[in-house]
Amino acid sequence: MSFRIRPATPDDFEAIYEMAKLTGGGFTNLPADKATLVGKLARSEAAFDKTEETQGNDCFIFVLEDPKAKLIRGTCQVFGQVGVTQAFYSYHLSTLTQWSPELGKTFRNQMLTLTTDLEGSSEVGGLFLHPQMRAGGLGMLLARSRYLFIKAHRQRFGDRLLAELRGVMDEAGNSPFWDALAGRFFDMSFPEADSFNAVNGTQFIADLMPKTPIYVSLLPEPARAVMGQPHPTGRAALRMLQEEGLVFDRYIDIFDGGPTVTAPTDNVRTIRESVAETIVEVGEGGKVKMLLAAGRLRDFRCVLAEVRKVGRKGLAISRETAELLEIDEGAEVLAVAR
Known part of the structure; x- marks a missing residue:
């Protein structure tokens, strides 16, 4: 195989930007915004230059490269610690069981609670493989290279690893989960909110998102149906994550309802083996x-x-x-x- 994974450099900007434009939206870690990508590459440069072997607010960006052909056909990212400079929000799906002796019935209601439970975890994300290259094991190489990087620099990462997967959207980029819930509080479409989050961070969520639990039964059926479900293009990525030992622990993305999967870092298969x-x-x-x-x-x-x-x-x-x-x-x- 003529491809390899290596750290990204500022010279890779154009190739990464072209891939970002192919994502179709919803990739918070790979926005098609030039200024944001330039900033992320600078942040990655600083992370690779850091001498302290400690966990921190680092972002490591990698590319899939054919050095002889001078082609870049994929990218992926690893984050040292989430929730450091801005809160890392998720919805946690729980069940409230109530018994009515008068009716002689038990009622079980699912609830969505806004949490920062996953703060301090490390994250793998930002994986994108050029559509022309989705064969021959290159997606697997991109995904698993991140775990080998973590293994080689173990002190820079936490005891828990997570991955967020893009949720279900229609062809126009609209999210039924967003439209039913968060969109009612933000007065913007899902593409607008997703782009704003990618560029400006999550503080606006803390400012405007309701803090009280949400009863799932109050949401319309289209929103309930997609909770915890990945975008169709992300099903293969979810399978690879599951093969590594990451599991869905009822955390979902507050924007599009996509699943968040987690595992103890040292239990991830590639790291362990x-x-x-x-x-x-x-x-x-x-x-x-x-x-x-x-x-x-x-x-x-x-x-x-x-x-x-x-x-x-x-x-x-x-x-x-x-x-x-x-x-x-x-x-x-x-x-x-x-």
């Missing part, structure tokens, strides 16, 4: 498919490679893989089965 290996041969690879990651911070590289086990000594990789990772014999890598 990846091991340190030594590259003992560079020349010919093998038939075992593995994800390999090498380097720290700005030097981080990740590829999907075909390797060969050399007894207990380590791994043999092809020259192309070594070039993509920018390593040679004797280098240490993180390796995990495909």
